[in-house]
Amino acid sequence: MMTSFGQGTRKYPRSRGRTWSRTGPDRATLGIIGVICAVAGFFVLGIILGPVALVCGWLAMGRTWSGANGAWPALVAFVLGAIDTLLAIIWLVGAASPGSGMF
Numbered sequence: 001m002m003t004s005f006g007q008g009t010r011k012y013p014r015s016r017g018r019t020w021s022r023t024g025p026d027r028a029t030l031g032i033i034g035v036i037c038a039v040a041g042f043f044v045l046g047i048i049l050g051p052v053a054l055v056c057g058w059l060a061m062g063r064t065w066s067g068a069n070g071a072w073p074a075l076v077a078f079v080l081g082a083i084d085t086l087l088a089i090i091w092l093v094g095a096a097s098p099g100s101g102m103f
Contacts, residue, residue, distance in 0.1 A: 027060045027061075027062070027071065027074065028060070028073065030056045030057075030059050030060035030074070031056070031057065031060035031071065031072075031073030031074035031076075031077055032073050033056050033077075034052075034053045034054075034055075034056030034057040034073065034074065034076075034077025034078070035053070035073050035076050035077045037049045037052045037053040037056060037077070038050065038053035038076070038077050038080035038081045038084050039080065041081070041084040041085075041088070042080075042084055046084045046085070046087060046088035046091070047088040047092065049081075049084065050081050050082070050083075050084035050085030050086075050087075051081065053077045053080060053084060054077075054078060054081035054082060054085065055081075056074075056077055057074045057076075057077030057078030057079075057081055058074075060073065060074035060077065
């Protein structure tokens with residue numbers, strides 16, 4: 001007896017597969033990862049970790065501004081990531097100026 005494609009071939013029918021759900025622990029995990037990246041970005045590699053924190057915060061909020069109930073790590077990650085990215089850009093522009101100082 002042949003099974004059709006995708007029928008009866010999965011051992012765990014409730015597993016997430018390739019498309020993972022953006023609810024529950026996954027949102028919380030993304031928010032925490034974003035906060036860690038944002039805080040670390042203030043000390044090292046702010047130009048890289050800032051945008052990573054922005055993206056993690058945005059995805060943890062569900063890509064919307066509404067429904068921020070209990071999504072404080074996501075909001076903190078987004079705001080700190082934005083500040084981190086802005087400071088890194090200002091530092092890069094200051095370092096590229098002829099005086100090679102901050103101002």
